[in-house]
Amino acid sequence: xxxxxxxxxxxxxxxxxxxxxxxxxxxxxxxxxxxxxxxxxxxxxxxxxxxxxxxxxxxxxxxxxxxxxxxxxxxxxxxxxxxxxxxxxxxxxxxxxxxxxxxxxxxxxxxxxxxxxxxxxxxxxxxxxxxxxxxxxxxxxxxxxxxxxxxxxxxxxxxxxxxxxxxxxxxxxxxxxxxxxxxxxxxxxxxxxxxxxxxxxxxxxxxxxxxxxxxxxxxxxxxxxxxxxxxxxxxxxxxxxxxxxxxxxxxxxxxxxxxxxxxxxxxxxxxxxxxxxxxxxxxxxxxxxxxxxxxxxxxxxxxxxxxxxxxxxxxxxxxxxxxxxxxxxxxxxxxxxxxxxxxxxxxxxxxxxxxxxxxxxxxxxxxxxxxxxxxxxxxxxxxxxxxxxxxxxxxxxxxxxxxxxxxxxxx
Numbered sequence: 001x002x003x004x005x006x007x008x009x010x011x012x013x014x015x016x017x018x019x020x021x022x023x024x025x026x027x028x029x030x031x032x033x034x035x036x037x038x039x040x041x042x043x044x045x046x047x048x049x050x051x052x053x054x055x056x057x058x059x060x061x062x063x064x065x066x067x068x069x070x071x072x073x074x075x076x077x078x079x080x081x082x083x084x085x086x087x088x089x090x091x092x093x094x095x096x097x098x099x100x101x102x103x104x105x106x107x108x109x110x111x112x113x114x115x116x117x118x119x120x121x122x123x124x125x126x127x128x129x130x131x132x133x134x135x136x137x138x139x140x141x142x143x144x145x146x147x148x149x150x151x152x153x154x155x156x157x158x159x160x161x162x163x164x165x166x167x168x169x170x171x172x173x174x175x176x177x178x179x180x181x182x183x184x185x186x187x188x189x190x191x192x193x194x195x196x197x198x199x200x201x202x203x204x205x206x207x208x209x210x211x212x213x214x215x216x217x218x219x220x221x222x223x224x225x226x227x228x229x230x231x232x233x234x235x236x237x238x239x240x241x242x243x244x245x246x247x248x249x250x251x252x253x254x255x256x257x258x259x260x261x262x263x264x265x266x267x268x269x270x271x272x273x274x275x276x277x278x279x280x281x282x283x284x285x286x287x288x289x290x291x292x293x294x295x296x297x298x299x300x301x302x303x304x305x306x307x308x309x310x311x312x313x314x315x316x317x318x319x320x321x322x323x324x325x326x327x328x329x330x331x332x333x334x335x336x337x338x339x340x341x342x343x344x345x346x347x348x349x350x351x352x353x354x355x356x357x358x359x360x361x362x363x364x365x366x367x368x369x370x371x372x373x374x375x376x377x378x379x380x381x382x383x384x385x386x387x388x389x390x391x392x393x394x395x396x397x398x399x400x401x402x403x404x405x406x407x408x409x410x411x
Contacts, residue, residue: 035243038173038210038231039063039071039141047081049231050171056135058087058118058159060152061095062143062248063173071141071173076111083111085133087118087126089142089155091251098252098319099278119151120195123161130162138163140209141173143250146180147264148188148203149196149370152250156209157198157216160225169227174210174409178247178260181206181239183404185264185341187396188372196369202393202400203341203372204264206239207408214407236410253283258334262308265344266332268376271367273360274351275327279317286315287347288329289322291358297330299350303386307338345376346386353383 042049043065055075057063063071072093075081086093092103093115102119116129130138138159142152156172163170185203193199199220205212210230217228236243241261249255254263259282266284269276277286288296297312310330317323332343352359361367361377368374379389 035176035236035245036066036234037175037245038233039175040066041234042173042231043071043074047075047078049229050075050081050137050139053136053169054082054084054134056085056087056130056133056138057083058089058138058140058142058155060089060091060093060142060250062175062250063141064246064248068246072113073110076113083113084135085129086111086113086115087129087159088115090119090151092117092119095249095252118155118159121158123158123165126158127162127165130166130168135166135168137169137171139171139173140213141175142209143175143248144177144209144212145250145254145260145263146177146204146206147267148185148201148205148372149267150250150263151195153209153212154195154198156213157220160213160216160221160228164221164223164225167226169229170213170225171229171231172210172213173231174208174233176233176236176243176245176410177206177208177239178241178243178245178257179204179264180241182339183397183401184339184393185396186372186375186393187400192368192373194369197372200372202396205400205404207404208233208410211404211407211409214409215404218407219403230409232409239410253278255281255283259284261334261338262332262340262343265340265342266347268344268348268367268370271362271370271377272348273321273362274329274358275315275317275321277315277317278320279323280315282331286313286329286331288313288315288327289355289358290325290327292328292351292355294328295354296328296347296351299354300330300346303346303350305338305343305346307334307336308343309333309335342386342390345380345389348376348380349384349386349389352380 091097102117104117106115108115140156144152183206187202188197188200217225263284269287274289277283280286294312297310300310313331314328367377
């Protein structure tokens with residue numbers, strides 16, 4: 001028998017909250033050289049940065065301490081923080097919903113706190129949620145994966161807009177970018193702004209959410225926030241991807257760090273009729289469709305792309321595109337540092353050439369929204385090779401590096 005997600009989350013909320021035993025709010029003490037997230041730093045200060053104000057927390061399952069306790073649970077258990085609402089992004093606060101979904105409004109069984117559905121809300125709607133909850137300071141703690149079309153940074157930007165309208169303070173509990181500091185891909189053309197890309201940043205930005213909040217505040221809000229406080233991660237050096245932090249899937253189809261490493265590129269396959277591997281155990285690492293065969297892997301391996309190899313694979317997605325149909329395709333095996341956008345362009349170019357009867361773009365223009373313009377689609381359709389597509393993005397990358405530099409917190 002299937003479980004009703006919302007019924008499960010709301011059942012016996014009062015009894016569950018009342019029956020909770022108090023637990024320690026302190027994060028596990030890190031050893032020498034270990035990375036501490038902004039949430040751990042805040043907990044190590046006994047949440048002093050957020051005491052004395054009515055707090056609204058924008059978060060999801062990634063907002064954990066080194067102890068693996070969720071920061072909301074730790075704040076609530078401490079008795080020191082007055083949380084008046086939790087605001088869930090895409091997939092929800094507790095992370096139970098699939099892509100394009102959320103958990104709705106409910107009362108959290110563990111904490112008894114009201115949870116508001118922030119996914120898809122515009123600034124006016126989110127400001128009304130903050131007003132209804134009585135928020136005086138917004139706290140944002142969500143792990144990003146470094147791709148422009150991952151929606152959490154746009155939830156943060158909307159929350160910043162709402163906070164600016166109401167004159168609220170805004171705090172970001174920063175976390176390392178799990179795929180490091182590589183900057184790659186095209187800038188978004190504002191004419192193609194959407195829920196998967198609202199501002200003209202490049203496709204792989206190489207920034208943390210704290211750094212992005214500083215950029216958004218200075219350059220894209222109509223007026224600066226009355227207070228923006230980024231609680232920095234500690235111990236993260238060189239902007240590397242190897243942080244030693246526990247991996248919590250930031251969304252249901254981001255199961256491993258390997259998935260995140262290729263996602264800024266393979267996420268583009270959401271704009272095609274090919275399966276991006278949803279409904280398999282390796283989404284965004286397995287790509288394919290009925291009618292694709294071994295030739296794709298052979299062709300891709302012959303390109304000798306840095307950091308990846310391709311394995312011929314066959315799979316049957318349990319949901320999403322081509323559900324319950326046998327698909328042929330490739331699995332990406334990462335063997336080192338990788339430029340995921342170049343890899344994805346190579347995959348798109350070769351798939352279109354090898355399988356013209358199979359390959360097609362989705363009819364809703366999604367690939368243009370994901371890539372930030374119609375340039376990628378038009379060049380692939382015109383038969384351009386990989387370098388003809390990727391090389392012109394160099395100017396976008398150089399310009400964005402220059403723009404982001406004043407806002408970087410980690411070197």
